[in-house]
Amino acid sequence: MATGEVSGQKTAEIAPATGKLGVMVVGMGAVATTLIAGVEAVRRGLAKPIGSLTQMATIRLGKRTEGNSPLIKDFAPLASLDDIVFTGWDIFEDNVYEAAAHAKVIDNDHLAQIKPFLEAIQPMPAVFDQYYVKRLNGTRVKKGKHKCDLAMQVIADIQAFKKTVDRVVILWAGSTEIFLEPTAVHQSIAAFEKGLVDNDPSIAPSQIYAYAALKEGVPFANGAPNLTVDLPCMVELSRLNSAPITGKDFKTGQTFIKTVLAPAFKARMLGVAGWYSTNILGNRDGEVLDDPESFKTKEESKLGVLDYILQPELYPDLYKDLYHKVRINYYPPRGDNKEGWDNIDIFGWLGYPMQIKVDFLCRDSILAAPIALDLVLFLDLAKRTPQLANIGIQEWLSFYWKSPQTAPGLYPEHDLFIQLMKLKNTLRHIMGEDLITHLGLEYYD
Numbered sequence: 001m002a003t004g005e006v007s008g009q010k011t012a013e014i015a016p017a018t019g020k021l022g023v024m025v026v027g028m029g030a031v032a033t034t035l036i037a038g039v040e041a042v043r044r045g046l047a048k049p050i051g052s053l054t055q056m057a058t059i060r061l062g063k064r065t066e067g068n069s070p071l072i073k074d075f076a077p078l079a080s081l082d083d084i085v086f087t088g089w090d091i092f093e094d095n096v097y098e099a100a101a102h103a104k105v106i107d108n109d110h111l112a113q114i115k116p117f118l119e120a121i122q123p124m125p126a127v128f129d130q131y132y133v134k135r136l137n138g139t140r141v142k143k144g145k146h147k148c149d150l151a152m153q154v155i156a157d158i159q160a161f162k163k164t165v166d167r168v169v170i171l172w173a174g175s176t177e178i179f180l181e182p183t184a185v186h187q188s189i190a191a192f193e194k195g196l197v198d199n200d201p202s203i204a205p206s207q208i209y210a211y212a213a214l215k216e217g218v219p220f221a222n223g224a225p226n227l228t229v230d231l232p233c234m235v236e237l238s239r240l241n242s243a244p245i246t247g248k249d250f251k252t253g254q255t256f257i258k259t260v261l262a263p264a265f266k267a268r269m270l271g272v273a274g275w276y277s278t279n280i281l282g283n284r285d286g287e288v289l290d291d292p293e294s295f296k297t298k299e300e301s302k303l304g305v306l307d308y309i310l311q312p313e314l315y316p317d318l319y320k321d322l323y324h325k326v327r328i329n330y331y332p333p334r335g336d337n338k339e340g341w342d343n344i345d346i347f348g349w350l351g352y353p354m355q356i357k358v359d360f361l362c363r364d365s366i367l368a369a370p371i372a373l374d375l376v377l378f379l380d381l382a383k384r385t386p387q388l389a390n391i392g393i394q395e396w397l398s399f400y401w402k403s404p405q406t407a408p409g410l411y412p413e414h415d416l417f418i419q420l421m422k423l424k425n426t427l428r429h430i431m432g433e434d435l436i437t438h439l440g441l442e443y444y445d
Helices: 030-043 096-103 108-113 115-119 147-162 189-197 205-215 232-240 254-267 284-289 292-310 364-384 395-400 416-430
Strands: 021-026 084-090 167-172 220-222 245-250 271-281 323-330 339-347 353-361 401-403
Touching: 021 030, 021 147, 021 364, 030 084, 030 096, 030 108, 030 115, 030 364, 084 147, 096 108, 096 115, 108 115, 147 167, 147 189, 147 205, 167 205, 167 364, 189 205, 189 232, 205 220, 205 232, 220 364, 232 245, 245 364, 245 395, 254 271, 254 292, 254 339, 254 353, 254 416, 271 292, 292 323, 292 401, 364 395, 395 401, 395 416
Parallel strands: 021 084, 021 167, 167 220, 220 245, 271 323
Antiparallel strands: 245 401, 271 339, 339 353
16 A cells, blocks of 8 residues: 555445436526536537536546546446436426527527427426515426425326436426525424425425435435525435435535635635625526525525635634625626626735735536536435445535535535545545545655
8 A cells, every 4th residue: 555545445336327317307497408408419429518527527546656547437437428318397388498598508509409309308397386486486386285295296206207217316406495494394304294294384395305305215416505405304314215415506606716715815824804705697596596585595505615614713813804795686688697706805924915806707507517417427326335325415525515515513624625635535435446645755765
C-alpha cells in the first residue's frame, strides 16, 4: 500500500446496471424538459453531455505516476444513457415537446430534430395544491378524498411504470413550495401516514411524492429547496426500504460560485465583511419565487452556505460580523437566462478592505440538467450498492446540492472541492480501489 493512500476493499457485490432505468420526473418544466431533450440529443450524437461528471469526468486511480484516470462512466457500473426511459407528472396538459418549446431553453432547431421523441412523452396528472405554490394554477391535477388517497394514486403510477422498466429513480423538478418547518406529523412513519389521512397542512405535495417513492423502495432526489426528505419519517422510510435520498436544491448558479469563492477566502485567511447577492430571472421558477412564502424557502437554502463554509465560530476575527443578503427578482424578459450579481467586501492584511464583484449571466436549466442526470445515475448506483442503499442518506452526493443532507447532528460540508473529493473517494471505496488522500510523501522516499 502506497504512503498517502488508504487501502481499498470492494464492498458487497454491486448489482449490474442491466435493463432499463426508468426516470420519473415531477414537474415537466424548464429543468425537466432540458434534461430529457438533452439526453436524447446526446444519445443521437447531436451534442455532448457537457457539465455531467458521470459522462465527461475522469477519476484518478493509484499514484499520479501511473497515469490511470478512466472516465467515471467506464470505472463505476453506471446505467447507460441508452437505457434511460422517461415519464413523469405535470399540472399542465403539454407533452414534453410543447413544454420544452414553452420553456424556451433549447432553441427550436435543436428541438425539431427530436420532436417525435419528445411528443411521445405525455405527463400524468400531478398532485397539486395552490396553497403550497401560490403563483401557479394547475389544470391537470389528481383528485382524492384526502392526501393518503393522492399518495396511493402516485404509488399506483410508480407500480405501473415499474412493469415497463427494470429500475426506477424519481426526481422532483417541480416548483418551490412555501416555507414549512417540521412538525409532529413528520417525526415517524406512523405519524406521517396518519397525517395523510387527516389532510395535515404540514404535508406538502413534494412530501407525498417522496413518501410514495420511498414506500416503493425508489430513490428520490429533490431539486427544489422544499421540506421534503429532510424529515425523520422520510429518513426512517429510506433506510427501511433501502431507497437512497440526498440533499435538496440543485447547486447551479450563484450558490455554485459561492462554494468556489468562499473556500478560497477561508484557505487564504481573508476576512469577509459582507456578501450581497441578487438575481433576476424570468422563467416559471422566477414567477413562483416572486411569492414571498416560496422565496422564504429558497432564501433559507441559499443563506446557509457561507456560515458552514466560513465557520465564524472558529474564525471570529474574519467572519463573525459577516452581513449576507440574498435577493431574487422576477423579470420576465430574461426568461431562463438568469443573471446573478454578487458584491463581496473582503479585507486582508492589517484589515485593509478590498472588493470583488461577480456578474454571472447563466442559463439556469442548462446548468441544472447535467446535475439532474448525474443524480439519477448515482442514486441508481447507490440503490444497487448494498453498503450505500442501506444507509439512506447519501452524503457523498453533497456536491450537487445547495442544502446537502447529513446524519442528525452532523454539519453539512459545502466546500465544492471537499465535496468532489468525497464523491470520488466514495466511488473508489465501493469499487475496492485505494482512496486518494493527496499526501504524496511516497514520491519523495
